[in-house]
Amino acid sequence: MAAATKVLVVDDSLTMRALLSGALERIPNVVVVGSADGADEARQMVENLRPDVMTLDVEMPGMSGLEYLAEIMEKRPMPVIMFSTRTEAGAEASIEALRLGAIDCFPKPKVAVAAEFDKILAKLGKRIKAAKGAAVRAAAAKAPPAPPLDWNGRLVAIGAEASSTQAMFDLFGTFPANCPPTIVVQHLGNGLAATLIDKLGAEIAPRIVLAEDGMAIEQGTIYLAAPGDTHVVVDGWPNGKLRLLPRDPVAGERPSISILFASVAKACGTEAIGLVLGADGEDGDAGVRALQGGGSYSIIPAENRADGFTLQRKLASQPVPADQLSKSILKLCQR
Incomplete structure (x- = not known):
């Protein structure tokens, strides 16, 4: 049997950390190795616990999830799955997270209860297991467009x-x-x-x-x-x-x-x-x-x-x- 996928949960809400950790622990061959309330605590846990995957809240006080994600991808790239609100601003943050190199971005449950996490558990488990060992990197510098194409019809x-x-x-x-x-x-x-x-x-x-x-x-x-x-x-x-x-x-x-x-x-x-x-x-x-x-x-x-x-x-x-x-x-x- 393959080694369990180790996950670190990062969210400023104690309730969300507990609910998400509990949901993840119900996924076969996934183990939550720790939870952090923000970037400062998460940095130390990454060094000590060596998680395979991180879940990260987009909206956090102090250093935001997007700012911390950019730091991760620049200094120590690893698979990250983001959680964001269901608002228009949340959608923009989700796309920015994916552009920075996040594996996926899930909407936060409307109500912080276990039943809401159950609705996304299957897809979340699939993404976490696929993320383990995935090649991730910082966003590349923008390259200019190629010259006009003499198109052959393909x-x-x-x-x-x-x-x-x-x-x-x-x-x-x-x-x-x-x-x-x-x-x-x-x-x-x-x-x-x-x-x-x-x-x-x-x-x-x-x-x-x-x-x-x-x-x-x-x-x-x-x-x-x-x-x-x-x-x-x-x-x-x-x-x-x-x-x-x-x-x-x-x-x-x-x-x-x-x-x-x-x-x-x-x-x-x-x-x-x-x-x-x-x-x-x-x-x-x-x-x-x-x-x-x-x-x-x-x-x-x-x-x-x-x-x-x-x-x-x-x-x-x-x-x-x-x-x-x-x-x-x-x-x-x-x-």
């Missing part, structure tokens, strides 16, 4: 977890304004997609929009599918459209990476590139197989994630360092 489809937000800022920040049409399914918390679009839209050259049923798929646009009641698929290519389909979740996720990728493989065949950014394997594997079966390019995390990515097409395979990801995608989309 579509880009991306599947991502919340933990991939930082990577998406890096990737899309280097896309030119006339980037290949790009469709993104990211497993974000409810209410965060619109805020992510606003934040990305202010920093990148291409247009980024919320995916809607019947939208034409156009060059220079990134389409982000929001979590909700529908999956997103590509209908026809070239001159394709987006369709939103009300079907059951796949591996607990809706929209599903696998359903998007399978539709891309069917519609585009060899004229597509599928990129997996940090998906945990439960949603995405079948889609990658569909892409490979249809002759599309697929780019997936390397077996040792510190090595970056692996570009595959049919029987061919080659490594792609993380800092060459954007250049590799744009090269595949260049005439």
